[in-house]
Structures are given as structure tokens and as C-alpha cells.
Amino acid sequence: MAHLPPGGGDAKPYGAAVALAAPLKDGDCVVADWPGAAFQGTPKLAVDPTCAEKVPDGQVMAVVAATSAEAARQHGPAACEQRTQEIREKLADVRSYAVVPTRAGFEAAGRRTACLVLGAHGAVYGPLDRHRTPGMWFVDTANMQKRDCLDAPSLRRAQLVSCAGPHDQQVLGFTRLSAGTTLKKAAAQSDAACARDVPPAQYGYDPGVYEAASWAAKGAWHSGTHLVVCSVQRQNGGTMEGTEP
Incomplete structure (x- = not known):
């Protein structure tokens, strides 16, 4: 037990609302279930391992390291906007979304914020750019x-x-x-x-x-x-x- 990461070995990387048990990695396709209107609140995410099986809403296009959960929360969204700008300019209708680790899940998330590119008004239906x-x-x-x-x-x-x-x-x-x-x-x-x-x-x-x-x-x-x-x-x-x- 002494070797478990801070926050507990079963801590969800991004909190209970996001509901992922494992950290997101570059290239993961995701399905986003928003609690209300899209981009309002925190979405429940599920990984689509084939990037086709569940009609993905978007994909992880970058991950951004941070020194602390507070730094991830403060700087992660802006960093994701910057890291995904080039790909967003190539597509017709997408937005950037930062999946920021919680304090309890910071170590489980690998100390990284996942930068998603999501369809602004619907699914993207498959992989993006270099993927x-x-x-x-x-x-x-x-x-x-x-x-x-x-x-x-x-x-x-x-x-x-x-x-x-x-x-x-x-x-x-x-x-x-x-x-x-x-x-x-x-x-x-x-x-x-x-x-x-x-x-x-x-x-x-x-x-x-x-x-x-x-x-x-x-x-x-x-x-x-x-x-x-x-x-x-x-x-x-x-x-x-x-x-x-």
C-alpha cells in the first residue's frame, strides 16, 4: 500500500463526472455524453478503441504535462487551445476541450491534461489529422x-x-x-x-x-x-x- 500514488490507487484521473478509470492518451477517440447542452458542464467520456465502433465525438490530439493539479487547472485549457489550433483550422466545425485531472486523480492521470478536439455540433465520425x-x-x-x-x-x-x-x-x-x-x-x-x-x-x-x-x-x-x-x-x-x- 505504501507504493500507491497520492489520492489512492483507485482514484479516477479526471473525477467521478468524467468517469474514466484510466488516463487518456494521444490518439484516443472518445464519445462525450454531456449532462445538458453540448459544452455545458462536464461530459461523461468513454473511449472508442477502434475510432469507429461508437461514432466518436472527438479525439485526443495532445497531452500537456503540469507540475501540480492546480497548475493543470489554471493553464491546461489555454495550453490545449494552443496545441490544437493547427488541426482545428483544418476542420469545418470543431472545438478544443481540455480534460483536466482532479487533485485526487492528478497522479493517476500521469500529471497531464488531455487536449480533445470535439465536433462543435456533432460527431467527427472517425480519426483526425495524423491519426x-x-x-x-x-x-x-x-x-x-x-x-x-x-x-x-x-x-x-x-x-x-x-x-x-x-x-x-x-x-x-x-x-x-x-x-x-x-x-x-x-x-x-x-x-x-x-x-x-x-x-x-x-x-x-x-x-x-x-x-x-x-x-x-x-x-x-x-x-x-x-x-x-x-x-x-x-x-x-x-x-x-x-x-x-
């Missing part, structure tokens, strides 16, 4: 990121591939369709919206060779955000070879 692997198929657009390169064998399927090799499209940014637009109508309107709001020419693509393309998915309509992923492709349907802007 994704080439060849991964997207099940939703929520974890598509700026400058992702895609193979698109159909209008409904997209696969993450290396930008160094042949690919069909590259993600440039995002736009939002009006609240009254149904997902079915989005298929007919989203290309034009992307051409207007995220024109490929602004990124150096020759308008005589390239054109705007788009992706819309159920997640953005379930959440009410109506966000669309805007990409670029060759007008002749040919592949892009990694030499584009």
Missing part, C-alpha cells in the same frame, strides 16, 4: 480536412490518399448551405456554392483546367449546420498528380 492512414474510407465529411487528397470512385465514396501520388480531388475549404436546403437538394447545389465561395482559382488552379467539386453528408444535416466540403478536380475527369498548386 488517419492513407487508404481510409470516409464515412462522413466531418473529418475531411483542408488539403486532404481524395480518390473518389463514385459521388458517394471518398478515400484518403497521399497527395504525392495520383488522386481525383483535393479539399480546399468549406461552405454552408441555407437552412432550408435538404440533403437531397444539396447534391444539386453544393458544387455551385463551392465554386462561388471557395473558388479553386484563388488557390492557384487554372480555371480552364480545374473546377470546383463538393461533398455533403448526413452528419452536417443531422446537426443542422449544413456544412459542405469544397474540393477541386480536373474538368476532364483525369487524375491530379501531385504537381498542382
Whole structure:
């Protein structure tokens, strides 16, 4: 018993409300159950070990060490904002959230705050950024990121591939369709919206060779955000070879 960490060997790292028995680590996908509205109060978290089994709400993108529980509480949230800024700028609709250890659970948490990137209005549906692997198929657009390169064998399927090799499209940014637009109508309107709001020419693509393309998915309509992923492709349907802007 003398070798148990301070606070007791069974102390929950982040307290009873978060309810995790083990500390979060970089790359863990999580499901967040908020007590009320999202980002109000403390969420109960569960780890999704496959990052697909439970439709993850977000992922641990960094961990930040602290000298004490008080220091973690005081500095952890700001540190997480800083550590996740780059990835948040690549995604359409996410927020940073710091999971700070309690005083009793500080040692059990490894003296670290876990920095989550969570969907701001819904799930992210899969891994994010460096935790994704080439060849991964997207099940939703929520974890598509700026400058992702895609193979698109159909209008409904997209696969993450290396930008160094042949690919069909590259993600440039995002736009939002009006609240009254149904997902079915989005298929007919989203290309034009992307051409207007995220024109490929602004990124150096020759308008005589390239054109705007788009992706819309159920997640953005379930959440009410109506966000669309805007990409670029060759007008002749040919592949892009990694030499584009």
C-alpha cells in the first residue's frame, strides 16, 4: 500500500463526472455524453478503441504535462487551445476541450491534461489529422480536412490518399448551405456554392483546367449546420498528380 500514488490507487484521473478509470492518451477517440447542452458542464467520456465502433465525438490530439493539479487547472485549457489550433483550422466545425485531472486523480492521470478536439455540433465520425492512414474510407465529411487528397470512385465514396501520388480531388475549404436546403437538394447545389465561395482559382488552379467539386453528408444535416466540403478536380475527369498548386 505504501507504493500507491497520492489520492489512492483507485482514484479516477479526471473525477467521478468524467468517469474514466484510466488516463487518456494521444490518439484516443472518445464519445462525450454531456449532462445538458453540448459544452455545458462536464461530459461523461468513454473511449472508442477502434475510432469507429461508437461514432466518436472527438479525439485526443495532445497531452500537456503540469507540475501540480492546480497548475493543470489554471493553464491546461489555454495550453490545449494552443496545441490544437493547427488541426482545428483544418476542420469545418470543431472545438478544443481540455480534460483536466482532479487533485485526487492528478497522479493517476500521469500529471497531464488531455487536449480533445470535439465536433462543435456533432460527431467527427472517425480519426483526425495524423491519426488517419492513407487508404481510409470516409464515412462522413466531418473529418475531411483542408488539403486532404481524395480518390473518389463514385459521388458517394471518398478515400484518403497521399497527395504525392495520383488522386481525383483535393479539399480546399468549406461552405454552408441555407437552412432550408435538404440533403437531397444539396447534391444539386453544393458544387455551385463551392465554386462561388471557395473558388479553386484563388488557390492557384487554372480555371480552364480545374473546377470546383463538393461533398455533403448526413452528419452536417443531422446537426443542422449544413456544412459542405469544397474540393477541386480536373474538368476532364483525369487524375491530379501531385504537381498542382
